[in-house]
Amino acid sequence: MQAIRLKLEAHINKYLRLWDFYGVVQVMKKGEVLFENAYGYASIEFGIKNNIESCFSIASMSKQFTAFAIMLLWEKEMLDIDKSAQLYLPADMKIDESITVHHLLSHTSGLYNFHDFENDFFAGYNRMDYSRNDFFQRYINKKPAKPPGTAYDYNNSNYNLLAWMIEHVSGEKYEDYIRHHIFLPLNMMNSDIDDGCKPIKNRASNYVKDFDATIKSSYYNEKFSIGAGAITSTSGDLYKWYTCLRDRKMLSQKTYSRFFNENINNYCYGLEHHHVYGTDRYSHDGDHLGISTYMQNYFDEDICIIILSNNEAINPYRLGNAISDILHDVDTEAPAKHEEILISESKLKEYYCGTYLKDKIQVELINGKLYFTRFSGNLHIEIYPVGAGRFARRYSDQINLYSIAENENGKMTFFGYVKDSKVKKG
Numbered sequence: 001m002q003a004i005r006l007k008l009e010a011h012i013n014k015y016l017r018l019w020d021f022y023g024v025v026q027v028m029k030k031g032e033v034l035f036e037n038a039y040g041y042a043s044i045e046f047g048i049k050n051n052i053e054s055c056f057s058i059a060s061m062s063k064q065f066t067a068f069a070i071m072l073l074w075e076k077e078m079l080d081i082d083k084s085a086q087l088y089l090p091a092d093m094k095i096d097e098s099i100t101v102h103h104l105l106s107h108t109s110g111l112y113n114f115h116d117f118e119n120d121f122f123a124g125y126n127r128m129d130y131s132r133n134d135f136f137q138r139y140i141n142k143k144p145a146k147p148p149g150t151a152y153d154y155n156n157s158n159y160n161l162l163a164w165m166i167e168h169v170s171g172e173k174y175e176d177y178i179r180h181h182i183f184l185p186l187n188m189m190n191s192d193i194d195d196g197c198k199p200i201k202n203r204a205s206n207y208v209k210d211f212d213a214t215i216k217s218s219y220y221n222e223k224f225s226i227g228a229g230a231i232t233s234t235s236g237d238l239y240k241w242y243t244c245l246r247d248r249k250m251l252s253q254k255t256y257s258r259f260f261n262e263n264i265n266n267y268c269y270g271l272e273h274h275h276v277y278g279t280d281r282y283s284h285d286g287d288h289l290g291i292s293t294y295m296q297n298y299f300d301e302d303i304c305i306i307i308l309s310n311n312e313a314i315n316p317y318r319l320g321n322a323i324s325d326i327l328h329d330v331d332t333e334a335p336a337k338h339e340e341i342l343i344s345e346s347k348l349k350e351y352y353c354g355t356y357l358k359d360k361i362q363v364e365l366i367n368g369k370l371y372f373t374r375f376s377g378n379l380h381i382e383i384y385p386v387g388a389g390r391f392a393r394r395y396s397d398q399i400n401l402y403s404i405a406e407n408e409n410g411k412m413t414f415f416g417y418v419k420d421s422k423v424k425k426g
Helices: 002-016 059-075 101-105 132-140 156-170 174-183 235-247 253-260 316-327 345-352
Strands: 023-029 032-039 041-043 207-210 213-216 231-233 272-276 279-288 291-298 303-309 354-357 361-366 369-374 379-387 390-393 402-406 412-414
Touching: 002 032, 002 316, 023 235, 023 316, 059 101, 059 156, 059 174, 059 231, 059 253, 059 279, 059 291, 101 156, 132 156, 156 174, 207 379, 231 235, 235 291, 235 303, 279 316, 291 316, 303 316, 345 361, 354 412
Parallel strands: none
Antiparallel strands: 023 032, 023 303, 207 213, 272 279, 279 291, 291 303, 354 361, 361 369, 369 379, 379 390, 390 402, 402 412
């Protein structure tokens, strides 16, 4: 076991020397700590560094808790996951009757997905005062884009609706139901639901890079994340959650089997399932402004990997998968950054700079450096060329590189949007 510890320590330390990581990494096997360390700042403003008890936003890792709460209600026969979700929602927020609770849990509802650049949700609406009815009517109450059950489309709306369903069926607020029926029974005393207002003990602030400076992440109202995100937790509490899923004592075996059953695109209910290394892995990530988290569970081998971060420096998939490789005696590549290639400033400006989507996707050359500019010019993400039409972030590790390249019509595109040289930055 000591040899594994040394290999983990060597790889993790080498990887983190490349990136300015804020967060916690914890690796457990059969109840033993193989690696555990905290990095960077919980609060730059007050000079408080992260420690192993720091509390982090876990973003979409929250979905597994929402899904588990639904399974608790199913076990109590308070709802039927195979029946129309409309039956369990308030009267003022009915959706297409062909969409079942199962479709919401498995991201196969076909509901309209407003998580894109064109909608003004992430750049504007989710910074405003929260109104459940207005949010539902404006972004969710739309005709399904696809027939339910026919395709996988990861969509936060599914889990927003599940949270409102939990409230309607149980008669408790979502946060109270999660606390009373999951957190307290598991003694997860350092976990909470962030509503954007309450003070949360040991909470790490979220940070991003603007140019080469570390700044606080853009404000967004966490109330809009209900069910799909907004849970805060610690590595210690999340290990308690892991043991709950491993030991399968809170629900019947029938309910656990349904919870862990793989649906379209390897998605279960709030977790992804993959068969790797000859065993089963259940995992989920969380990715939002200033948040980068990942958790891998190998129940048969009793392995739990937790990565929590309050900045965007690392790619938790790359680090988590490398840790898994080491634990399973699989060779892993030495950590490295993408190699930069030289492109003249004139070519960068002529071919790549311009507006791809007004006030949302802008590429600019500023003082000889290339930036992907977001939020009406309020956030500047430095990128650099690593190949023909391929670009990497300067301060964040990426697996999926940015592509800025010509389409079949010879037009430059970024995220599928065509550059419009006539549009000026607004």
